[in-house]
Structures are given as structure tokens and as C-alpha cells.
Amino acid sequence: MSVKNAFYAQSGGVTAVINASAAGVIETARAHSDKIGTVYAGQNGIIGALTEELIDTSEESADDIAALKTTPAGAFGSCRYKLKSLEANRAEYERLIAVFKAHNIGYFFYNGGGDSADTCLKISQLAETMGYPIQAIHVPKTMDNDLPLTDCSPGFGSVAKYTAVSIREAGFDLASMAKTSTKVFILEVMGRHAGWTTAAGGLAAENDGDAPHILLFPERAFDKAKFLARVDECVKDHGYCTIVASEGTRYDNGDFLADTGKVDAFGHKQLGGVATVLAGMIGNELGLKYHYAIADYLMRSARHIASKTDLDQAYAVGKAAVEAAIDGKSGIMISIERDSDVPYTWHTGEAPLDQVANVEKEMPDNFISDDGFHITQACRDYLSGLIQGESYPPYKNGLPQYVVLKKVLAGKKTGSTFTV
Amino acid sequence: MSVKNAFYAQSGGVTAVINASAAGVIETARAHSDKIGTVYAGQNGIIGALTEELIDTSEESADDIAALKTTPAGAFGSCRYKLKSLEANRAEYERLIAVFKAHNIGYFFYNGGGDSADTCLKISQLAETMGYPIQAIHVPKTMDNDLPLTDCSPGFGSVAKYTAVSIREAGFDLASMAKTSTKVFILEVMGRHAGWTTAAGGLAAENDGDAPHILLFPERAFDKAKFLARVDECVKDHGYCTIVASEGTRYDNGDFLADTGKVDAFGHKQLGGVATVLAGMIGNELGLKYHYAIADYLMRSARHIASKTDLDQAYAVGKAAVEAAIDGKSGIMISIERDSDVPYTWHTGEAPLDQVANVEKEMPDNFISDDGFHITQACRDYLSGLIQGESYPPYKNGLPQYVVLKKVLAGKKTGSTFTV
Numbered sequence: 001m002s003v004k005n006a007f008y009a010q011s012g013g014v015t016a017v018i019n020a021s022a023a024g025v026i027e028t029a030r031a032h033s034d035k036i037g038t039v040y041a042g043q044n045g046i047i048g049a050l051t052e053e054l055i056d057t058s059e060e061s062a063d064d065i066a067a068l069k070t071t072p073a074g075a076f077g078s079c080r081y082k083l084k085s086l087e088a089n090r091a092e093y094e095r096l097i098a099v100f101k102a103h104n105i106g107y108f109f110y111n112g113g114g115d116s117a118d119t120c121l122k123i124s125q126l127a128e129t130m131g132y133p134i135q136a137i138h139v140p141k142t143m144d145n146d147l148p149l150t151d152c153s154p155g156f157g158s159v160a161k162y163t164a165v166s167i168r169e170a171g172f173d174l175a176s177m178a179k180t181s182t183k184v185f186i187l188e189v190m191g192r193h194a195g196w197t198t199a200a201g202g203l204a205a206e207n208d209g210d211a212p213h214i215l216l217f218p219e220r221a222f223d224k225a226k227f228l229a230r231v232d233e234c235v236k237d238h239g240y241c242t243i244v245a246s247e248g249t250r251y252d253n254g255d256f257l258a259d260t261g262k263v264d265a266f267g268h269k270q271l272g273g274v275a276t277v278l279a280g281m282i283g284n285e286l287g288l289k290y291h292y293a294i295a296d297y298l299m300r301s302a303r304h305i306a307s308k309t310d311l312d313q314a315y316a317v318g319k320a321a322v323e324a325a326i327d328g329k330s331g332i333m334i335s336i337e338r339d340s341d342v343p344y345t346w347h348t349g350e351a352p353l354d355q356v357a358n359v360e361k362e363m364p365d366n367f368i369s370d371d372g373f374h375i376t377q378a379c380r381d382y383l384s385g386l387i388q389g390e391s392y393p394p395y396k397n398g399l400p401q402y403v404v405l406k407k408v409l410a411g412k413k414t415g416s417t418f419t420v
Numbered sequence: 421m422s423v424k425n426a427f428y429a430q431s432g433g434v435t436a437v438i439n440a441s442a443a444g445v446i447e448t449a450r451a452h453s454d455k456i457g458t459v460y461a462g463q464n465g466i467i468g469a470l471t472e473e474l475i476d477t478s479e480e481s482a483d484d485i486a487a488l489k490t491t492p493a494g495a496f497g498s499c500r501y502k503l504k505s506l507e508a509n510r511a512e513y514e515r516l517i518a519v520f521k522a523h524n525i526g527y528f529f530y531n532g533g534g535d536s537a538d539t540c541l542k543i544s545q546l547a548e549t550m551g552y553p554i555q556a557i558h559v560p561k562t563m564d565n566d567l568p569l570t571d572c573s574p575g576f577g578s579v580a581k582y583t584a585v586s587i588r589e590a591g592f593d594l595a596s597m598a599k600t601s602t603k604v605f606i607l608e609v610m611g612r613h614a615g616w617t618t619a620a621g622g623l624a625a626e627n628d629g630d631a632p633h634i635l636l637f638p639e640r641a642f643d644k645a646k647f648l649a650r651v652d653e654c655v656k657d658h659g660y661c662t663i664v665a666s667e668g669t670r671y672d673n674g675d676f677l678a679d680t681g682k683v684d685a686f687g688h689k690q691l692g693g694v695a696t697v698l699a700g701m702i703g704n705e706l707g708l709k710y711h712y713a714i715a716d717y718l719m720r721s722a723r724h725i726a727s728k729t730d731l732d733q734a735y736a737v738g739k740a741a742v743e744a745a746i747d748g749k750s751g752i753m754i755s756i757e758r759d760s761d762v763p764y765t766w767h768t769g770e771a772p773l774d775q776v777a778n779v780e781k782e783m784p785d786n787f788i789s790d791d792g793f794h795i796t797q798a799c800r801d802y803l804s805g806l807i808q809g810e811s812y813p814p815y816k817n818g819l820p821q822y823v824v825l826k827k828v829l830a831g832k833k834t835g836s837t838f839t840v
Contacts, residue, residue, distance in 0.1 A: 179498075
């Protein structure tokens with residue numbers, strides 16, 4: 001029997017280190033060329049499999065694949081596209097099998113978050129449901145850190161580091177200016193339903209009075225009067241107040257402070273602008289001068305300040321996915337297992353995909369302080385390890401050098417087309 | 421005659437490297453203790469001189485002063501406070517002289533932008549106007565890069581680097597996502613009336629099609645139809661469109677796209693939110709999915725990604741200011757003089773303060789492309805040198821270690837108080 005080829009794709013919102021997972025997959029597969037043939041990468045995620053737009057990664061040099069480790073975002077293109085159930089759209093699965101067969105693909109590595117885990121699970125079931133033998137392994141990735149059954153999600157550690165570094169720096173700025181100018185600074189961070197990214201900002205507050213002073217979590221109902229009272233108290237105590245606010249901050253009735261009224265391809269509400277709403281309250285009701293920043297994509301693409309730990313984990317889950325496939329495994333997600341908090345040590349493990357798909361890990365209750373405005377020591381112990389270490393990209397002419405791959409498409413073999 | 425002491429203060433919006441200028445002043449003064457006695461730093465800028473809150477920098481260790489080179493923002497506190505004319509508020513000048521006399525201050529180093537240069541000029545004239553002998557030297561600083569008679573303003577190079585790095589990273593992110601999700605990304609940058617910070621974003625576009633695709637300068641009237649047509653064209657050509665927009669982007673009639681209706685202590689309009697306005701146009705009129713980030717204070721406090729060149733210049737102007745004072749000079753600003761573009765080489769020089777105060781250097785017309793949406797090669801040649809080199813702060817537990825000084829106040833000697 002011939003050596004089977006592999007399919008790898010990136011899915012959902014990208015991160016500063018998802019390409020390190022790609023490097024982990026491709027370099028490990030290359031090191032086992034007796035077991036795994038060519039790695040084909042989907043152009044724009046699973047869509048590339050449906051449209052038979054397969055990037056032949058064997059055309060990329062070893063140097064360029066290695067450079068993925070220092071390049072943010074998705075080098076092969078990502079997508080927000082969720083496979084429907086077999087019953088709802090059998091044609092999609094038949095098409096996937098046609099493409100996989102035509103290219104002799106026996107391994108499927110899907111690099112994404114909770115929605116992608118669901119896609120990966122469905123692929124892993126193709127042997128049973130459609131009689132096509134394929135091993136599907138999920139390579140975890142999400143800046144939201146909301147995947148279950150893993151210590152953390154690769155991509156999150158770098159977002160955490162970006163947030164903690166940024167609010168520390170803004171805190172120093174505000175401390176300088178507060179005497180005659182800005183008294184309140186708000187940093188709005190991404191992270192839809194779980195407050196992990198907000199919590200990470202809290203790491204910057206190592207000593208009493210350090211920024212950030214207030215964190216607003218989606219897990220705690222926003223109480224305007226209580227919030228404004230705390231801001232006022234903080235300005236009186238320290239001369240200024242710095243805030244990290246989740247884009248998902250919401251009122252007791254569940255309404256988001258900032259609801260744009262738009263939804264994404266998965267039906268999630270597209271949020272943004274909570275900082276503007278909070279700033280308006282502070283200006284109007286406390287009469288304090290404010291500034292605010294909205295980090296948005298900057299936080300998840302900030303490869304220049306990536307966490308070395310996060311980078312190592314992202315590479316490790318890609319590598320472990322290929323090794324697990326060689327071991328004959330399927331229907332699993334590679335997980336991160338924590339050995340100790342300080343120093344933070346970890347190893348990769350495995351989690352069954354049917355327990356991962358469509359489950360969101362929330363912040364434990366005991367990670368948020370009683371008043372709802374900061375993190376606890378337990379949370380600090382958990383988060384601290386994830387931001388350890390720096391891993392700077394190479395620079396030329398003052399700018400980080402990020403690789404753009406050749407992305408040579410493999411010739412089409414199915415003789416048919418498919419429209420998504 | 422006894423050795424005279426010095427007064428140093430930080431003024432206006434702070435930067436990632438203004439503390440390097442402080443280190444340059446203090447370390448150089450310490451190296452010439454036969455010529456200059458104690459350096460007293462104003463607590464919160466010139467206000468510290470008026471209230472006689474003088475930080476005795478001789479209480480700070482050599483290590484802590486050296487650590488200022490890797491610490492963003494104003495370690496002694498800054499202020500937005502402009503001295504009125506001698507005719508309008510003679511009491512302020514009499515108070516300054518009382519404080520200076522009481523502390524034997526003969527040197528005045530003021531670290532700020534255009535408004536601060538005006539304050540420094542007034543102090544330099546005290547010998548003539550009030551009969552108090554003092555040498556006043558301006559140490560340039562502004563992220564806006566709008567000081568005249570200098571190649572650039574220390575503080576700007578780091579903002580330029582932050583902007584170029586950030587939009588490059590966001591561009592990679594957007595390229596990954598554009599197939600099924602976000603098509604347009606807008607980065608809003610600070611910089612009130614001059615487009616220098618916006619222009620710096622343009623450095624990231626080294627090759628055809630690179631982010632950023634569109635720059636919006638305050639120097640060019642915003643034309644909605646032309647802008648939307650360009651966004652649409654860009655998305656058709658490249659699949660996505662990235663934009664750097666100055667907070668000072670305005671219509672032909674001079675109205676800012678985003679006018680909060682607030683003014684700061686100098687009477688400047690406080691701006692913010694141009695990204696929101698642009699995003700609304702793009703969503704409503706082109707129907708494209710967008711994301712936007714607002715950099716705000718993050719860009720000027722981002723010591724973690726400071727330009728080494730900028731850092732060196734910030735230190736050099738502090739050092740040169742003290743040396744010029746020892747040489748008997750007054751009423752000058754230390755300037756940066758460019759020797760060559762590639763490689764960028766420079767040395768410090770001097771500019772007469774009366775030609776600096778209250779003059780804003782605008783972007784030359786030939787730095788903006790004919791269509792108004794990008795920078796020219798001339799601009800690139802000018803800007804490129806300013807972002808060269810990286811200078812990372814030390815890290816501990818994954819976070820940058822920034823120094824907080826002891827800030828011991830000198831005993832009060834005037835026997836009187838003054839309220840600002």
C-alpha cells in the first residue's frame with residue numbers, strides 16, 4: 001500500500017502562533033516521509049478541500065517552513081466555514097471524499113477552535129459514516145482560550161502577553177499624565193464569551209496600585225453605578241484609573257454594552273465599541289478626561305511580542321498531531337497538560353474530539369475576585385506560565401520579516417468542480 | 421561662586437523614550453559634578469517648579485537612572501500647563517524665580533514639544549526680563565514629529581515603528597481571513613494636525629499589494645466617494661484592504677470626521693473615533709465586513725517595540741543639552757541633524773528657541789503620493805532611518821520590567837506656597 005498523503009488546514013480567527021503549528025505539522029511529516037507523503041494545505045481552510053485548491057507544501061523550502069514559526073496569522077489562508085451535518089448536506093462530504101481519494105489523503109489535521117473541532121470530528125467519522133478511511137486529528141488554536149480538556153489553547157498565551165504588556169505600558173503613560181490631563185484609560189480587548197483575555201491584562205498588576213485597576217469580564221453582569229463608583233474611588237486613591245474591558249461585557253439582562261447588530265458566519269454576534277460606551281459614561285457622569293484604545297486584531301496578530309511558551313506549545317501540538325496519526329490515532333484533539341505552575345511545565349496529551357466539539361471552557365468562578373473587578377491569585381497562578389519568555393521575529397530595515405509562502409497549487413485530479 | 425543646580429522637567433504627552441532623555445540629562449550632569457550640582461526634577465513638569473515639589477534625583481541609584489532608558493512614559497510626571505506671557509501672569513514668573521533662587525538653580529532643561537518650547541523660551545528670557553540669570557535649554561520630544569528645525573523629534577521614531585509593525589501584522593491577519601470574513605481593517609492613529617504617524621504606517625508596504633493599502637492624512641481633505649471607490653478597488657484587486665487613518669482626518673471644510681466636542685488644556689480639540697466613522701461608511705455603503713483598532717496611548721507608550729535609533733536620539737538630546745549648558749548656552753533647542761539617509765546617520769545640533777516655539781512642522785507636499793492615499797519614495801527615504809534597530813526592555817515573569825523611581829522631594833526652602 002502506498003504511503004498516504006496528509007491534508008492540513010487553518011480555521012477560524014488566526015493567531016500570532018498558528019503558523020508555528022503548521023511548521024510543527026509539516027516539519028514532523030517531512031521527518032517521517034516513510035509514513036506520511038505530501039502535506040497538502042487547504043487554501044483558505046476546509047474550503048480549499050471542497051474546491052480542490054490544495055497547496056503543495058513540498059514546494060516550500062525548509063527555510064520558509066521554519067520561518068512560519070516567526071510569522072503571524074494563517075499562511076495558507078483561514079476560513080469561517082462550518083460543515084453542516086451529514087444529513088443536512090451529504091454532497092459536501094461526498095465532495096471531500098472525492099478530493100481526498102483523488103489526492104490519496106489519509107490524514108486530516110485541522111488547526112482551529114471549538115467550531116473547527118466539530119468539523120474535525122465529522123471528518124474523523126467518515127470511515128464509519130461514508131466508508132472512507134481517514135484519520136482526523138484536531139490541532140488546537142484559539143486566542144479565546146475556551147477549548148475544553150486542555151490546559152490552554154495555543155494562541156492565547158501570546159494574546160495574554162500582548163494584553164498584559166500593553167496595559168502596563170499604558171498605565172505608566174497615564175500615571176505621567178494624570179495630574180493635569182487624562183485620568184481614565186480603557187483598553188478594549190477581544191474575547192467574545194469568556195474573560196480569559198481580560199483576565200490576562202490583570203497579570204500586569206503585580207503590586208498594589210499597579211495598572212490595570214479594573215477588569216470587566218463577560219462572566220460578571222455590568223453594574224453601571226458600581227463600576228462608576230469604583231472608577232471614582234480609584235482616581236481618588238491613585239490619581240488615575242486603568243481598565244481592561246472585554247468586548248463581551250454585558251448587562252444583567254444579557255445585553256452586550258456594545259452590540260453592532262451584525263452576526264458572523266457562525267451566527268455569533270459581532271461586537272465592538274464597549275470602550276466607547278464606557279468612556280461616554282465616565283465623561284458624562286464623572287466628568288473625567290479619558291482615553292481609550294481598541295486592540296482588536298492587533299492583539300492576536302502581534303507576533304512581535306509573542307509568548308515563547310505559547311510558541312513552543314503551538315509547535316508542539318502540530319508535531320504531536322502528526323506523531324499521533326503515525327501511531328494510528330484519530331478523532332482526538334492534541335491537548336496541553338500542565339505539570340506544574342511555577343515554573344510552568346507541560347507536555348502534550350490527547351482528548352476525545354466528541355467531548356471537545358462545541359464546548360466552551362469558561363473562566364472558573366474562583367478566578368474572579370469577589371468584587372468582580374479583578375483576578376484572584378489562583379487565576380494569576382494559572383495564567384502566569386502562559387506568558388513566559390520572549391521570542392522575537394527577525395528584523396530588517398526596522399521591520400519584522402514575515403514569510404509569504406509560494407503557495408503552489410497541486411494539479412486538480414477530480415475532474416469536477418464544487419461551489420461553496 | 422558655588423556650582424549651580426539644574427532643574428529638569430517633562431512636559432506634554434509622554435513617549436516610549438522620553439525617560440531616555442531624562443537619563444541623558446542626569447547621567448551627563450553627574451559626570452560633570454564640578455560644573456553642575458544636583459539635578460532637581462519637577463514633579464509633574466513645570467507645575468513642580470511652581471509648587472516647589474522638586475524631586476531630588478541624587479537620591480536615585482545609578483542603576484535606576486540607567487533603567488530609565490528602558491522605561492516608557494514620564495518617570496517624574498508630566499503636565500499640560502503653558503505659562504502665560506510675562507504681562508499676563510507676572511506672579512508665575514516671580515514664583516519660579518523664588519523657587520529657583522531658593523534651590524540655587526542656574527540651569528533649566530525642559531523636555532517637551534512645541535508648547536513646551538514656548539515655556540522654555542520664556543524661561544530663557546528671565547535674565548533679561550526679570551534679572552534672574554538662568555540658562556534654559558529645550559530637550560525635544562514629541563510623538564507628533566512636528567517640531568521645526570530638527571530632522572525629527574525624539575519619541576516619533578518609536579511611534580513610527582509601532583505603527584508600521586502593527587499594520588504589517590494586522591495585514592497578515594486580514595489576508596488570512598478575507599476569503600470568508602473580514603475584508604477591511606482600519607487602524608486609527610494619534611497625531612493631531614500632521615500626518616507623520618500615519619505616514620509611518622506606510623513603511624510596512626515594501627512590496628506591491630502589501631498592507632497598508634490606504635493612508636488617510638490630515639493634510640489631504642477627505643473625499644468620501646473617492647475613498648470608498650479606492651477601498652472597493654483594493655478589495656477587488658487584493659481580496660482585502662488595510663487602512664491607517666489619522667485621528668485628524670478631515671473634510672474639505674476643515675471639520676474632523678470625528679470631533680468629540682472636547683478640548684484639552686491647550687485648547688486643542690480632543691479627537692477620537694475616526695475609525696468608527698470610516699467603518700460605518702464601509703459597512704453601510706460597500707456592505708463589507710470590517711474590523712478596526714484604535715491605537716491611542718498604546719502607540720506612544722510601546723517601549724517593548726521602541727526604535728533603537730529613536731532611543732539613541734532621545735538619550736543624545738538629553739546629553740547634548742547638559743553639554744551645551746556647560747558651554748554657557750541658553751535659549752536653544754537641541755536638534756537632530758541628518759548626515760545621510762542610507763544608512764541613516766545623524767548628530768546633534770542646536771536651533772534657536774524663538775524659531776521653534778509654537779511652530780508646527782508639516783509633512784512636505786512631496787511626501788504624499790499624488791492620489792493622496794500613500795507615501796512617496798522621498799517620504800520613505802526620510803522615515804526609514806528613524807525606525808532602525810530594536811532595543812528590548814528586560815523581562816521578568818513574562819513582563820517588561822519598568823523602573824519606578826523613589827521620587828524623594830527636596831525640602832521646601834521658599835517658605836511660601838503657590839497654587840496652580
